[in-house]
Amino acid sequence: MAERKRKQLSRNEKEKAKSKGGSDKCKQHVTTETRESRYFTCDQTHLQPHLGELFFRQPCVTLAKAFLGKVLVRRLDDGTELRGRVVETEAYLGGEDKASHSAGGKRTGRNTAMFMKPGTIYVYPIYGVYLCMNVSSEGDGAAVLLRSLEPLQGHAIMRQLRASKRKDKARPLKDKELCNGPSKLCQALDVQRRFDRQDMASDSEVWLEDTDSTTEVHEMVSAPRIGIQSHGEWAEKPLRFYLRGNTCVSVVNKEAERLCQT
DNA sequence: GGTACGATAGGCT
DNA sequence: GCCTATCGTACCG
Numbered sequence: 001m002a003e004r005k006r007k008q009l010s011r012n013e014k015e016k017a018k019s020k021g022g023s024d025k026c027k028q029h030v031t032t033e034t035r036e037s038r039y040f041t042c043d044q045t046h047l048q049p050h051l052g053e054l055f056f057r058q059p060c061v062t063l064a065k066a067f068l069g070k071v072l073v074r075r076l077d078d079g080t081e082l083r084g085r086v087v088e089t090e091a092y093l094g095g096e097d098k099a100s101h102s103a104g105g106k107r108t109g110r111n112t113a114m115f116m117k118p119g120t121i122y123v124y125p126i127y128g129v130y131l132c133m134n135v136s137s138e139g140d141g142a143a144v145l146l147r148s149l150e151p152l153q154g155h156a157i158m159r160q161l162r163a164s165k166r167k168d169k170a171r172p173l174k175d176k177e178l179c180n181g182p183s184k185l186c187q188a189l190d191v192q193r194r195f196d197r198q199d200m201a202s203d204s205e206v207w208l209e210d211t212d213s214t215t216e217v218h219e220m221v222s223a224p225r226i227g228i229q230s231h232g233e234w235a236e237k238p239l240r241f242y243l244r245g246n247t248c249v250s251v252v253n254k255e256a257e258r259l260c261q262t
Numbered sequence: 263g264g265t266a267c268g269a270t271a272g273g274c275t
Numbered sequence: 276g277c278c279t280a281t282c283g284t285a286c287c288g
Contacts, residue, residue: 090279092279099279100279101279124279126278126279126280127278127280127281128278129280129281130280130281132279132280134279145279147279165281165282166281166282166283167282167283170282170283181280181281182279182280183279183280183281184280184281225279226279226280227278227279227280228278228279230277230278250280
């Protein structure tokens with residue numbers, strides 16, 4: 001309950017932050033599809049399609065931070081490519097991390113992907129209805145949860161995919177609402193359970209692209225993770241990372257932003 | 263517009 | 276029985 005209140009509070013703060021600017025990048029990319037395409041055409045020469053094994057072979061926290069700003073690509077069966085910039089992640093360290101599915105080194109059928117080589121995708125169902133996508137990092141049972149994307153390409157299809165899980169007469173989703181949560185991004189990119197244990201470093205349906213932009217330290221916020229309030233001290237550790245001011249972040253934590261100010 | 267809250271549903275342990 | 280969420284609706288200013 002307290003968590004929910006905190007969430008609500010944070011959402012409010014997110015909206016406020018938006019009006020202060022700093023979200024221009026998001027706006028710039030999110031406004032129209034045409035503009036996004038142009039952005040990508042311009043930058044095409046600087047992109048390194050398919051970040052490989054080397055990228056994922058980093059310690060969990062380092063990888064969770066390194067994900068920020070990278071572009072997640074989903075290629076659908078018909079060849080359509082959906083793109084979103086990663087703006088929010090969480091690190092689940094495995095072993096000692098009590099909030100991790102692999103806490104205590106516990107290995108089950110479900111979490112096997114967490115123990116596989118860095119870059120392995122871990123997709124699991126939650127609350128019976130939703131999916132969450134993680135990527136295995138260096139370290140036994142460690143993985144990075146992808147929490148939010150800033151839609152860059154394929155908005156219409158993302159909206160369609162998201163709408164199919166909602167009521168017919170529900171209000172249309174804003175661009176920033178398409179991927180602003182771990183399960184929302186799975187819906188928007190049509191991430192399926194069968195992706196579990198696939199290798200993001202070599203897969204032809206989901207991969208990560210580099211960009212020429214680097215995330216400055218002051219642009220990144222570290223905050224406690226979401227939805228794990230029952231895990232004691234591990235619930236407090238700042239293992240969630242997001243891009244400051246980006247309107248596509250699912251939950252803004254004002255206190256953490258103050259602490260991260262440099 | 264925002265905030266608060268209840269309902270939801272299925273797999274895993 | 277718990278769970279790394281989300282949605283719709285009711286209420287508030």
